[in-house]
Amino acid sequence: MLLSIPDVLTAEQVAHCRQRLQHAGWADGRITAGHQSAKAKDNLQLPEDSEVARELGALVQEAVQANSTFFSAALPRRIYPPLFNCYRDGQSFGFHVDNAVRYERGADGAAQPVRTDLSATLFLIDPQDYDGGELVIEDTYGMQQVKLPAGHLVLYPGTSLHRVNPVTRGARLASFFWIQSMLREDSQRRLMFELDVSIRRLTREVPEHPSLVQLTGVYHNLLRRWADV
Ligand code: NI
Numbered sequence: 668m669l670l671s672i673p674d675v676l677t678a679e680q681v682a683h684c685r686q687r688l689q690h691a692g693w694a695d696g697r698i699t700a701g702h703q704s705a706k707a708k709d710n711l712q713l714p715e716d717s718e719v720a721r722e723l724g725a726l727v728q729e730a731v732q733a734n735s736t737f738f739s740a741a742l743p744r745r746i747y748p749p750l751f752n753c754y755r756d757g758q759s760f761g762f763h764v765d766n767a768v769r770y771e772r773g774a775d776g777a778a779q780p781v782r783t784d785l786s787a788t789l790f791l792i793d794p795q796d797y798d799g800g801e802l803v804i805e806d807t808y809g810m811q812q813v814k815l816p817a818g819h820l821v822l823y824p825g826t827s828l829h830r831v832n833p834v835t836r837g838a839r840l841a842s843f844f845w846i847q848s849m850l851r852e853d854s855q856r857r858l859m860f861e862l863d864v865s866i867r868r869l870t871r872e873v874p875e876h877p878s879l880v881q882l883t884g885v886y887h888n889l890l891r892r893w894a895d896v
Pocket of ligand 1: 763764765829
């Protein structure tokens with residue numbers, strides 16, 4: 668399932684991120700690329716341990732954790748600390764699949780594995796301010812091109828082949844990260860998301876309907892059966 672989630676960041680938060688990123692110390696994006704994807708990758712990235720990456724990463728993580736659509740679609744178990752990248756002057760990232768497991772360094776130096784069930788890209792520049800830079804994702808239904816307003820996020824299965832088209836004018840700034848979900852399978856996450864959306868709509872429109880209690884029970888009992896926590 669490929670899902671766009673609007674307004675994950677407010678206009679003020681987007682402006683703050685852009686202002687901080689403008690003066691940040693960018694590095695070659697190959698620092699986090701796997702062996703295979705390093706050949707396809709040409710962009711700039713903030714080093715994970717930089718102060719700006721940590722500060723803005725915490726801001727993004729807090730925003731997604733407060734977003735009910737994100738929670739419902741991802742059912743996150745672990746979120747890899749958000750990273751930041753920049754494409755400009757024709758830079759691009761050819762077709763690749765992200766590494767299956769990322770290791771998050773804890774405060775004690777121990778590495779915590781995060782299985783990348785889902786990938787997320789949070790756009791920080793409005794589409795009219797740069798040319799190219801579409802995120803192209805191979806979905807079950809074919810190729811999807813994604814280029815969202817600043818502050819919006821796209822969530823897609825970590826199993827997907829994807830690329831970023833060359834940026835031929837301006838600069839494309841984004842935050843990107845991975846999520847280990849309580850549900851490993853995309854098909855299960857999709858079912859749970861559709862069930863949750865339906866329950867929420869019924870709760871708004873027919874709040875007294877007795878079947879709502881039963882349906883909510885079905886949701887939680889399916890989650891209990893499938894969840895890996
Ligand atoms: Ni990727």
